[in-house]
Amino acid sequence: MIKYQLALLGHSQRYLLPALAFTALLGLLYSNESGNPAPPEFAVSGGALTVVACWLTITLADIEDPAQWLITLAHARRLSIVVGSVVLTVFAGCAGLTVLSLLWSALAHGGESLGDLGIGLLAQLTCACAGIAVGLPCSRLLMPRAGYTALAAIIGVGVVLLTPWIPLVNPLLRALSSDQPAILPILVSLFSSVLVLVGSAAAVVFFRPRRD
Amino acid sequence: MLRLQGVGKRYGRGAAVLTDVNLEILPGQAIGVIGANGSGKSTLLRILARLSRPSTGTVSGAPSVGYLPDRFPAGTRMSALSYLGHLGRISGMSDVDNKAAALLERLALEGGPRTPLRNLSKGNAQKVALAQAMLAAPELLVLDEPWSGLDPAAHTVLGELLTEARERGAGVVFAEHRDEFARTHATEVFELSGRTLREPSEEPKARIVLRNPGGHLVTSTVPASRSDAVLLQALQRGWSVVRVQTPVAK
Numbered sequence: 001m002i003k004y005q006l007a008l009l010g011h012s013q014r015y016l017l018p019a020l021a022f023t024a025l026l027g028l029l030y031s032n033e034s035g036n037p038a039p040p041e042f043a044v045s046g047g048a049l050t051v052v053a054c055w056l057t058i059t060l061a062d063i064e065d066p067a068q069w070l071i072t073l074a075h076a077r078r079l080s081i082v083v084g085s086v087v088l089t090v091f092a093g094c095a096g097l098t099v100l101s102l103l104w105s106a107l108a109h110g111g112e113s114l115g116d117l118g119i120g121l122l123a124q125l126t127c128a129c130a131g132i133a134v135g136l137p138c139s140r141l142l143m144p145r146a147g148y149t150a151l152a153a154i155i156g157v158g159v160v161l162l163t164p165w166i167p168l169v170n171p172l173l174r175a176l177s178s179d180q181p182a183i184l185p186i187l188v189s190l191f192s193s194v195l196v197l198v199g200s201a202a203a204v205v206f207f208r209p210r211r212d
Numbered sequence: 213m214l215r216l217q218g219v220g221k222r223y224g225r226g227a228a229v230l231t232d233v234n235l236e237i238l239p240g241q242a243i244g245v246i247g248a249n250g251s252g253k254s255t256l257l258r259i260l261a262r263l264s265r266p267s268t269g270t271v272s273g274a275p276s277v278g279y280l281p282d283r284f285p286a287g288t289r290m291s292a293l294s295y296l297g298h299l300g301r302i303s304g305m306s307d308v309d310n311k312a313a314a315l316l317e318r319l320a321l322e323g324g325p326r327t328p329l330r331n332l333s334k335g336n337a338q339k340v341a342l343a344q345a346m347l348a349a350p351e352l353l354v355l356d357e358p359w360s361g362l363d364p365a366a367h368t369v370l371g372e373l374l375t376e377a378r379e380r381g382a383g384v385v386f387a388e389h390r391d392e393f394a395r396t397h398a399t400e401v402f403e404l405s406g407r408t409l410r411e412p413s414e415e416p417k418a419r420i421v422l423r424n425p426g427g428h429l430v431t432s433t434v435p436a437s438r439s440d441a442v443l444l445q446a447l448q449r450g451w452s453v454v455r456v457q458t459p460v461a462k
Contacts, residue, residue, distance in 0.1 A: 004298035011289040065285040070263050071344060074279035075302040212264045 001085035008063050018055045022097055030108035042120040043176035045101045046127040050169050053131025054157050056090045061139035080205045094128035122186050129193035130160050130168045133200040141204050167192045213237050213383050219269035221255050229255045231407045242384040244398030251404045253387035254282050254356050261354040275351035282356040284341035286329035292340045293325035303348035315343045335361040355386040391417045421455040422446050
């Protein structure tokens, strides 16, 4: 199922714009490297990855025509399999972008400590989970119109990026931007992002059949 | 295999599309559902395929389902063979590529199995859609207007495929506009009218295609005994007759 989703995404080429935008951001971020510490830069790339994950989730969930989507669902037999495959496919894509980001950072800094790389890895995968969690209910799986999708996604991503008391992305970005990034807020954000992602997928599986 | 009891369907707060539908599908049975446009045939088929939940009533039984929607939008660059391969693997099939290629060859897909889906004509896209429904040899085939867009040779192949499916014990349910097609290929025919499923009236139907003064084509299915009156009325109003299909009995 994940292979099929990757094939759909690959053939449609609709992954190109978010992937290129993320790569361009990395290019800007690391173009004038002059001894900046790595974690604050991970905050920038992590924030961007939240947007990219949400974008890719909506793209992939909407990629098939509704009639073709019904065929896929008939073969998968369970909606949870289809939704799970969207989550895992986008997560795989975001993992690839995370690797690119970490490699670029290591090259720009002339090597990176394992601690910083670990923090970067956790932070970016947390942001990917949060972005997918926002994107799922904003996609056609639950939203009946494209206008609602765009509005809900902008609001959803804005809330997780800018609200300090929601323990998803904002506290994580703040922790990365501080002089001494603490691991605890990062782990709290990772745990809550995974929890919200599971909740988001479960909500889609629960509410979608009531819409059809 | 599958049983619908008192099934009704309503989308949101709109009017009911189906009310009190009762139907049982047995292995080896082929059920044809006839009805006018908008009578709820596609909705009923989606409920049978377990792709839509009824608003009221119960659906019992969980056979594996091959589903053909009323239209197949083949908009991807993926090849027909690759598409079928993916769906076959999702269904848990092995040796899917050979089976898919054999099915497409039997349906005589124009351009071959490696043709991108987006390059297919409507009829050839319908062949791929039929192939995906039949590929995994499901226990129940749910086909929404399966003959739509097919050439005469493919009509024959589809008839053979449906017979083979029934012979291996699969149930078949299909929707169709045309009485004659439904009666030819089904062991039982039901009519969906007044939002529920009924035994069809015995009177044969005629299918009339008219062009209105605005140039638009309008298709109507009427009792054969009334076809002359309908045609006369249409001509008097300035409409032109494009095609009339009457049953042999008329």
